[in-house]
Amino acid sequence: MDLMINDQQITLLHPSVNQVVDSINNLLNQDNYYSHMIADGVEIYDDCATYLAGHLADIQTLEVKTKTLMEFIHDNLLLAKDYLDRAIPRVIHLTDRFYKNPSKEDWLAFEELLDGVQWLEKMLTAIDRTNKHPENWGQYTAIFSSLQKVLKNVEEALQSGDTVLIADLVLYEIEPLLKRLSDEIKRTLGVKEQSET
Incomplete structure (x- = not known):
């Protein structure tokens, strides 16, 4: 799975939901706040962990969208x-x-x-x-x-x-x-x- 946040991209091989969430949290910084994610073109706003748990094995690209503090x-x-x-x-x-x-x-x-x-x-x-x-x-x-x-x-x-x-x-x-x-x-x-x- 390719995980992208802002200008950063990492590849996760056979990740668990916790590894994906931890990777997202590690890539966020004090100037960026989580907004939503896009998994292979599907926008996910609510209950992302449940979505990941049900689809993790099939996701090729996971893009995390962020917002500025303001x-x-x-x-x-x-x-x-x-x-x-x-x-x-x-x-x-x-x-x-x-x-x-x-x-x-x-x-x-x-x-x-x-x-x-x-x-x-x-x-x-x-x-x-x-x-x-x-x-x-x-x-x-x-x-x-x-x-x-x-x-x-x-x-x-x-x-x-x-x-x-x-x-x-x-x-x-x-x-x-x-x-x-x-x-x-x-x-x-x-x-x-x-x-x-």
């Missing part, structure tokens, strides 16, 4: 903005359902909300580990510190089965924090708010 930060913040643009409007409907009697679908939507918040946290943690941050980074960390405290209260409400408390926490604490996070991301990205007419 591209990495920008692209992740853009993904977060898009997620928040979709998620925030759904929160009101979800809390209304929890104030009444949440259905199985409502519980699934709530779980998706928590998964989304967890994804946001992982993404911001990845940016936090870099050596550059947006100017307003202190606001991001303050929001996530508050969000982590609220999530502990949500966990307690889940354990007690208190759907009204869950709705209160989502509506009055999580949703405003998500809006603040969205505003900070838009400020970082330079997104202008559209005025309502």
Whole structure:
């Protein structure tokens, strides 16, 4: 297998998935962040290790695409903005359902909300580990510190089965924090708010 990253190319003879991943990590540097890979023309963005495990013996050329630090930060913040643009409007409907009697679908939507918040946290943690941050980074960390405290209260409400408390926490604490996070991301990205007419 020929492994290519930027201007570097190495040949791996009968590699394991771990050897391929280790080789990729060794070829990346502090100025380049992993984006995705192309295995014999097939672009792979998600769960690359699983793809490699299933196709490793057949792959002739594996090209790893990278991003600069600023591209990495920008692209992740853009993904977060898009997620928040979709998620925030759904929160009101979800809390209304929890104030009444949440259905199985409502519980699934709530779980998706928590998964989304967890994804946001992982993404911001990845940016936090870099050596550059947006100017307003202190606001991001303050929001996530508050969000982590609220999530502990949500966990307690889940354990007690208190759907009204869950709705209160989502509506009055999580949703405003998500809006603040969205505003900070838009400020970082330079997104202008559209005025309502």
